[in-house]
Amino acid sequence: MAHPGIRGEVWQLQPYGHGAAPPADAIRLHANENPLGPSPLAVEAIVKAAADSNRYPDAGCSKLRSALAKMHEIDENCIVVGNGSDELIHLLGLLFLQPGVSAIAADPSFVRYYAAPPLAGATLHRTPLDVDLKHDLDSMAECFDHATRLVFVANPNNPTGTLVGADDLETLLDRLPDPALLVLDEAYFEYVGAPYSRGLDWVREGRNAMVLRTFSKAYGLAGLRIGVGFARPDIIDAINRAREPFNVGSIAQAAALAALQDQEHLAKTRTLNDEGLRTFHAFCAAYGLRHTDSHANFAFIDLGKDARPIAQAIAHKGVLVRAGLGLDNWIRVNTGLPEQNQAFLDALKEHLE
Numbered sequence: 001m002a003h004p005g006i007r008g009e010v011w012q013l014q015p016y017g018h019g020a021a022p023p024a025d026a027i028r029l030h031a032n033e034n035p036l037g038p039s040p041l042a043v044e045a046i047v048k049a050a051a052d053s054n055r056y057p058d059a060g061c062s063k064l065r066s067a068l069a070k071m072h073e074i075d076e077n078c079i080v081v082g083n084g085s086d087e088l089i090h091l092l093g094l095l096f097l098q099p100g101v102s103a104i105a106a107d108p109s110f111v112r113y114y115a116a117p118p119l120a121g122a123t124l125h126r127t128p129l130d131v132d133l134k135h136d137l138d139s140m141a142e143c144f145d146h147a148t149r150l151v152f153v154a155n156p157n158n159p160t161g162t163l164v165g166a167d168d169l170e171t172l173l174d175r176l177p178d179p180a181l182l183v184l185d186e187a188y189f190e191y192v193g194a195p196y197s198r199g200l201d202w203v204r205e206g207r208n209a210m211v212l213r214t215f216s217k218a219y220g221l222a223g224l225r226i227g228v229g230f231a232r233p234d235i236i237d238a239i240n241r242a243r244e245p246f247n248v249g250s251i252a253q254a255a256a257l258a259a260l261q262d263q264e265h266l267a268k269t270r271t272l273n274d275e276g277l278r279t280f281h282a283f284c285a286a287y288g289l290r291h292t293d294s295h296a297n298f299a300f301i302d303l304g305k306d307a308r309p310i311a312q313a314i315a316h317k318g319v320l321v322r323a324g325l326g327l328d329n330w331i332r333v334n335t336g337l338p339e340q341n342q343a344f345l346d347a348l349k350e351h352l353e
């Protein structure tokens, strides 16, 4: 029986990843990780930083924030580093949400947006994506009212990889009620070929927008948990008051700082991903499968039938992908090394007529 002292809202939440860990030799195309691994410069920095593990980390992530401030030409007081962007989403829920107010997120979108509102006893409005599986920003805006506090837009979106343009987002921002914050989650920013976001401009202009980025994807540091938030200094100040003092470990800080210096690794990562997406999309064309216009490091493919048992069968062949992410016929598969992509396609072929 559940402990009677635990808040009832907690039982609306699903635990994450409490099953058995996948086998070590599985081909991992299910978590949108970088198949090349971290930059060698980051690995070197990790080894070096390990020797100082007896020391508490720098609570303010000062070196990393300073490097990010320089890189993005933004004030250091507009930057906070989190234990993954997951932590920053969780903290935004703590700061903005409570019973009587609401958050808005697309459906399907990143699952962590769905956890923060129930945990705070707040209402969550989920607005379906449009026919191209892109954010329907008009229906999001139609949910705006005096109770709106957080509006989450993953751009590119997870699990669809679709992108919304800066002009459309600015219209959404113009319509945002005053006590609300537009959270632009740009976890896959580095994979998008052309400049597409004006999120940091809106932060510099002091608007009600926060940009989230992460070192988990293109920078290949998912295991170290480093996410970054950019927002007005008053918002960052509030997050700093609410967060744990040592939320980002010293090894993670050192790795992220080194990873930022290795733009060559990032370029390699981008090229490999472009090739992978081309391979997946060419396969879809050959087999008549619908897919989204993905700008991230994964493809989202309509198998025309329940994708969940197919994902399970493919997992038995040692290739991990995701299904059941809100659209039952669709499968999400991240790009891997060419031989890993081929292993996925070979396994998938067996399930297509």
Ligand SMILES: Cc1ncc(COP(=O)(O)O)c(C=O)c1O
Pocket: 031, 032, 083, 084, 085, 086, 087, 110, 154, 157, 158, 185, 187, 213, 214, 215, 216, 222, 225, 226, 227
């Ligand atoms: C859109 C989006 N935001 C945030 C995250 C979480 O990133 P992090 O590893 O920085 O917590 C993910 C991870 O899959 C994601 O897809």
